[in-house]
Every structure is written in structure tokens, then in C-alpha cells.
Amino acid sequence: MLNEIQLEFLRTRLDFWDRLSEPEKADLSRATVATRFKKGVSLRSDDSECLGALLVHEGELRVFIQADDGREVTLYRLGPGEMCVLSASCVLNSITFDVLIDATRDSEVFRIQIAAFSDLMKRNVWVENAAYKNAVERFSDVMWAIEQILFMRFDKRLAVFLLDESLKSGSGEIRATHDEIARYVGSAREVVSRMLKSFEADGLVALSRGAVRVLDRERLKKLL
Amino acid sequence: MLNEIQLEFLRTRLDFWDRLSEPEKADLSRATVATRFKKGVSLRSDDSECLGALLVHEGELRVFIQADDGREVTLYRLGPGEMCVLSASCVLNSITFDVLIDATRDSEVFRIQIAAFSDLMKRNVWVENAAYKNAVERFSDVMWAIEQILFMRFDKRLAVFLLDESLKSGSGEIRATHDEIARYVGSAREVVSRMLKSFEADGLVALSRGAVRVLDRERLKKLL
Secondary structure: OOOHHHHHHHHHHOOOHHHOOHHHHHHHHHHEEEEEEOOOOEOOOOOOOOOOEEEEEEOOEEEEEEOOOOOEEEEEEEOOOOEEOHHHHHHOOOOOOOOEEEEOOOEEEEEEOHHHHHHHHHHOHHHHHHHHHHHHHHHHHHHHHHHHHHHOOHHHHHHHHHHHHHHHHOOOEEOOOHHHHHHHHOOOHHHHHHHHHHHHHOOOEEEEOOEEEEOOHHHHHOOO | OOOHHHHHHHHHHOOOHHHOOHHHHHHHHHHEEEEEEOOOOEOOOOOOOOOOEEEEEEOOEEEEEEOOOOOEEEEEEEOOOOEEOHHHHHHOOOOOOOOEEEEOOOEEEEEEOHHHHHHHHHHOHHHHHHHHHHHHHHHHHHHHHHHHHHHOOHHHHHHHHHHHHHHHHOOOEEEOOHHHHHHHHOOOHHHHHHHHHHHHHOOOEEEEOOEEEEOOHHHHHOOO
């Protein structure tokens, strides 16, 4: 069960909340559980069923796909207030692919359990509508990621990543290993290390153990 | 205006038809136009607006993205009875990317004009629902294509394409240039030519001008 503050967050972040009947609101609240995930942990369901719909309360989740050989491609990330229904794909018949999800920061996630979510979708067309609309938004995120990976030159992609992340961190420093960066930009660690060293030689960044500091945003932007 | 046979096709292929009121059915029928496209032609709207929702009556459409340098990635193909709402992305707020569409065979396409489609989506939640559901189905197609391109070894991808297409053609012969094949499998013509020649040397296929004939399905399958 969620506490009152958590419930308020749930109510304000679900666009279909106002379309629910009182019993539906009660069912949804009862079926939602808050779970904490440590940074780096992957979110899996206990059984063979899927996780259910997720709403990030605090922290950040990463949604990705993985090849048999372990290579990963990050599709998008979810921050506080953002919802993910791809983790409820077992009840969305139009979704025939699976994604993996892990926590990129210590996170608290509200999970609408799959049975209740499925039931609500069947009872209320607005819930189904919101679920599909959410999936389509993610589709747009994925297309953006894919176009970057397929079409954008690698130095450009890495520059975009460094500029975005250094802005987010505020300090200009990105705390991530080359391996982690490779996963975010859909490349191999060796390729990332080589390009970062070339950026360092050009005075664009400074490298240290587990961190990259952006030194010259303006020149990095010129790569875009 | 569609003729009676065309209207019957429209009625049976739109899953939301039965959810429309009589005036909505009339509006939809009036706003739908049938257009023929020659093989190879690209579908573009006359003005800056988007095309509208498409329903393939005859033939085949290909939906793809294109890099600045001209490289293309085929996302999926649509046959008779299949619908595409990505071409109506200007009224689907959750879709923030654009796709290109061309006819891969001589085709007849029913186009629900964008103003009427947008209007119907606002008036009837079932139309909106069907549109998003359709987009999510395409999302699944795209993920399949992307996973192939990013993760699957190229010889495997080409083998999958040859097996699929030779089954479709019935004769075991695929009428396509290396350039066309490259576009379907998301690669470059040179790479396709090289791999086809290697397949030919192994006795898997026979090459002739503008065509590939599959000689040994069983051994081609072993590549998968």
C-alpha cells in the first residue's frame, strides 16, 4: 500500500486518473506497490509474468535491449513522474518485443501490478488509451535513439552524450566508467575509450578514474 | 469518393468501424480517397501537411527512415488490408518523428485525409485508441528490424531476407537489385554484393541481372 504522499504523486501523474470511477481508483491504489531499487540493479519480475506498469517516483530507470553477445543499446531513460508501460507488454497485445530495465540511480518506483492493470485496461477504454499513448511516446524516444546510432557519426553521438550529461550533473563532471558510457551510446568500450582520449588530446575533456569532465562546451558543440 | 467495393474493403479492415456513429461513418467515407502509386514512387503530401492515415488496398508500401547521406533503413512493409498511422503523425502528438514511404509494387492506397481523421480522433475515443494501437504494432515491427540491424550478424540477416522473399515469390527467385536488397536489410550495396557472391560461391544462391535465385534453402537455414 502507498502512503498518502505517494498516493498524491500517483494521482497527479496518471493522466487517466480523472477518467476512473471511484471503485477503479480504489482498485488501482490497492494494486500499486512502491519498491526501492539500488543503482545498478535490474528490475525483473519474480515469476514469469511481466512487471506491470511503472511510474518512477524518485531516481532514474534505463530501458534497453541486449544482444546475445551482451552488447546493449539504451532506448531511453525515465525520470521522476515518467511512466513506462513496455514493462506491461504481456497485457498489451500489440507489443511483441521485450525490453530490459535497470536503475541508473537509487530509485523508488511505483508498480501497478499486472493483473489489476490488465483488468483496468479491459474495463476502461481511457486506461487502454493512456497505455498505448505512453507506448507511442516511447516509440518516438526509441526512434530518436536509433537514428542516432544508425546515422550519426560516433564523435557526434559521444559529444551529445557528454553535453547532455554534464548539463544534468551541473558540475560539468560526468561520473561514469567508459563501459557505462558505451552502454548509453550503444557502442563498445574500446571505441568510447579511444574517442575520449582523442577528445582529451584536443582539450575538450579531462579524464580521470570513473569520471569525465567537460572542459570546453563550446568546442564540443561545434562537433554537432 | 470510393466505389461500393472499395467501401466494403474499408469497412471490413477498420477495426473501429463498428464504433462509429452513422454521421461519423458518412464523414469517414467521404474523406477517404483511393490513389494509385506506381512501383518505386514515393508518397508525399502535396502541401506541408502530412498524408493522413493509409490503408493499403492492393500492392505494397515500404516505410523507412533516411540519413542525411542518403542511407536508408527499412522499418516495415505494409500489404493489402494493413493500415499505417505514422503517416498521420502530424495529428498524433506522441509521435515526434517522421518516416518516408514508397510503393514497392504498383499499389492502390486508401487515404483518410488528415483533417477528417484528426476530427474523428477527437470525437471518438475508439478511433484515437485504434490509431495508437496501430502505431504500437508498428513499434513492434520497428524493434524487430532494429534488433536485426544492430545485433544480428550480416550473413544471418541476408539469409533471413532471402528465405522470406523466396517463400513469398513462390518460385524461389527474388527479383531485386543489390541496391534494393541493401535498402531492405539496412546495409550498403557493396556489402550485399560481396556477401551474395560468397553465398553463390558456396552454392547457396545463383545470381543473375536483377535477380537472386535460392538454390539450397536447407543450407541457407543453417546460417540462422
